[in-house]
Amino acid sequence: MRFTHTCATAAATVVLTLTGTTTAFGAASPAASSDATFLQTIHQANLAEIAAGKDAKTHANSACVKRVAAIIVRDHTALDAKGATVAKGIAMAKEPSAAQKRQLDDLKPKDGTTAYDAAWLKMQSDGHQQALTLIDKELKSGTDSQIQAAAKAARPIVAGHLKMVEGGVCRTPMESASPQR
Numbered sequence: 001m002r003f004t005h006t007c008a009t010a011a012a013t014v015v016l017t018l019t020g021t022t023t024a025f026g027a028a029s030p031a032a033s034s035d036a037t038f039l040q041t042i043h044q045a046n047l048a049e050i051a052a053g054k055d056a057k058t059h060a061n062s063a064c065v066k067r068v069a070a071i072i073v074r075d076h077t078a079l080d081a082k083g084a085t086v087a088k089g090i091a092m093a094k095e096p097s098a099a100q101k102r103q104l105d106d107l108k109p110k111d112g113t114t115a116y117d118a119a120w121l122k123m124q125s126d127g128h129q130q131a132l133t134l135i136d137k138e139l140k141s142g143t144d145s146q147i148q149a150a151a152k153a154a155r156p157i158v159a160g161h162l163k164m165v166e167g168g169v170c171r172t173p174m175e176s177a178s179p180q181r
Contacts, residue, residue: 027107032057035144036090038134038151039083043092045131049073055104056120059111064170065120071173072124075157082153085091086146121168128162 015023049072056069084092096104110116135158138151164171 033143034112035138035142035147036109037088038142039090039147040092040137041134042154043080043083044097044100045127046076046083047093048096048104049076049081049127051096051100052104052123053106056116059116060120061112061117062170063115064172065117067172068161068164068170069120072161075161079154079157083143083150086144086150090114114164117170118168121165124165125162125168128158128165130163131158140159 014024028090038111053073053076060066060069074085078098093164107119107173110119132155133153135151139155140150142148160173
């Protein structure tokens with residue numbers, strides 16, 4: 001992500017971690033807590049996931065990547081909207097960070113090729129693994145019950161996304177749910 005906004009934020013955090021932009025949020029939160037930082041990071045990651053998904057829907061080579069991209073856009077948009085409901089006045093970014101934009105721009109020369117698909121899938125796999133780590137940290141040490149509930153709801157969505165892209169291999173939702181993989 002799309003779980004709740006927190007779930008979307010968790011997925012976004014994965015992407016942010018992949019792009020090295022997890023510190024791009026600043027201290028705009030009224031309460032500089034780890035919960036607020038989690039929400040900001042996940043939100044930023046959601047923005048990046050939505051942008052990357054939209055890009056892949058247009059520039060990917062394979063139908064599988066385009067299907068997965070559409071799912072990611074749908075889920076992260078929903079998660080981000082739900083996350084906004086628990087933000088409690090925490091300042092949120094309006095667009096992907098400069099580093100996230102650069103990462104997406106790095107794919108442009110590969111548009112429409114299998115190289116694009118491979119790079120996009122790798123980026124998604126790494127990001128979703130990192131997002132799960134962030135969500136698990138929030139679940140273990142967060143203090144805000146609403147934010148933790150959102151993270152708990154987002155976790156299976158982010159894990160589902162990871163199954164679709166894990167190891168840089170595209171799997172449709174039915175394939176990712178099958179026991180063979």
